[in-house]
Amino acid sequence: MKQIYYAISTMKSQPEKTAQSSKKILYIITQSSWGGAQKYVFDLATGIENNFDITIAIGKSDGNRDLQEKIKNYGSKIKIVELKHLVRRISPIHDLLAIFELRKLYKQTNPDIIHLNSSKAGILGSISKIKNQKSKIFYTAHGWVFSEPLSKTRKSLYKFLEKVTAKFKDVIVVLSKHDKNIATKILTVPEKKLQTIALGIDPMQNSLPREDARKKLEYLTACKPEHPLVGTIANLYKTKGLDILCKAIAEKKEKFKNTHFIIIGEGPERDDLESLISNLNLKNVHLLGYIKNASKYTSAFDLFVLPSKKEGFPYTLLEVLHSDVPIVATDVGGISEIIRDRETGLIVPSNSPTELGDAIVFAMQHRNTVQKYANEARKELKKYSKNNMLEQTTQLYNSILQQT
Numbered sequence: 001m002k003q004i005y006y007a008i009s010t011m012k013s014q015p016e017k018t019a020q021s022s023k024k025i026l027y028i029i030t031q032s033s034w035g036g037a038q039k040y041v042f043d044l045a046t047g048i049e050n051n052f053d054i055t056i057a058i059g060k061s062d063g064n065r066d067l068q069e070k071i072k073n074y075g076s077k078i079k080i081v082e083l084k085h086l087v088r089r090i091s092p093i094h095d096l097l098a099i100f101e102l103r104k105l106y107k108q109t110n111p112d113i114i115h116l117n118s119s120k121a122g123i124l125g126s127i128s129k130i131k132n133q134k135s136k137i138f139y140t141a142h143g144w145v146f147s148e149p150l151s152k153t154r155k156s157l158y159k160f161l162e163k164v165t166a167k168f169k170d171v172i173v174v175l176s177k178h179d180k181n182i183a184t185k186i187l188t189v190p191e192k193k194l195q196t197i198a199l200g201i202d203p204m205q206n207s208l209p210r211e212d213a214r215k216k217l218e219y220l221t222a223c224k225p226e227h228p229l230v231g232t233i234a235n236l237y238k239t240k241g242l243d244i245l246c247k248a249i250a251e252k253k254e255k256f257k258n259t260h261f262i263i264i265g266e267g268p269e270r271d272d273l274e275s276l277i278s279n280l281n282l283k284n285v286h287l288l289g290y291i292k293n294a295s296k297y298t299s300a301f302d303l304f305v306l307p308s309k310k311e312g313f314p315y316t317l318l319e320v321l322h323s324d325v326p327i328v329a330t331d332v333g334g335i336s337e338i339i340r341d342r343e344t345g346l347i348v349p350s351n352s353p354t355e356l357g358d359a360i361v362f363a364m365q366h367r368n369t370v371q372k373y374a375n376e377a378r379k380e381l382k383k384y385s386k387n388n389m390l391e392q393t394t395q396l397y398n399s400i401l402q403q404t
Helices: 036-048 066-074 092-109 119-127 152-168 177-185 210-221 242-251 270-279 294-300 315-322 353-365 367-384 386-401
Strands: 002-005 024-029 053-058 079-082 113-117 136-141 171-174 194-196 229-233 260-264 285-289 303-306 327-330 346-348
Touching (some): 024 119, 036 113, 036 315, 053 066, 119 136, 136 386, 171 386, 210 229, 242 260, 242 270, 242 353, 270 285, 353 367
Parallel strands (some): 024 053, 053 079, 171 194
Antiparallel strands (some): 002 079
């Protein structure tokens, strides 16, 4: 267990911590590669660090140390602990060792609140709590793992583990009504233990003007200024449904002769996606890999597509709405709470290339209509502010701490 203190000499001056600062919060997350869960932990930790003592424990790195670097570059006194045995995949040996590793960490840090993020951290982190320890266990479900495209055996195992370990958690934070319904109906979690707090973001400060963003993407793809651009931003995971998007494009190939499809992101599915794109002869589909601050390029898109098979409550959609770009998305997780079909965007079932393709064709043929949807969706962004998320979470922390 490696502990790193990130304190930068050029740190922004910060107001003195309040009396509440004696309270310690330990965040635990399985992966460091940047994604929604990592942004959530980063935003919470940096947003409340003036009022609490913060430590973030991160599972074994896959080579990327995105969260650690974000904390370091922010200029924060937040402490980082790197765990050797907390890994994403099921691994009986690592999982057992992770429990002992977490128990040691709990003893060392003696936190008032242990806030777990991701299914693996949620399961192992809750059963690692030491008997009679004062810490309260929070858990944020970033979409239920058994909603992913897994085998029946693995789905059943995760349902069982989530249901059993829910008993050890004091508070379970869900990001949408959809995930709350799953918690109550499938996992039989008592409603009093559940809190719904939607994600939130600041207004996009660094978004590029459309012309500048287009020039960058035109350069990377060699497309022409008159060519429509349809884009998505996602880690290359099976859950993101990028294979479904490729199949949808292939089915409607004649409709998309001059349209370029851009996928920004990196991940373990790259080889499979490259093979699929090659086999389907999709010369207009571009895997651009990781691009720093990718959301600032969304203004270049004529349409944004989110073909996910599983989501919690995606930050990406909020970022796209700030750019006034029309959206086609699948009806998974909390997406339909942001995008209402034919009102604020287009919604289609997941795992359906035909219906996804039809929606993209409709959107590209009815630009004015879907732009009106995007304009309407933008009005709802006030509900999804970062300040709201921070205030609600802080109130929840304080409420629980007052009960101890």
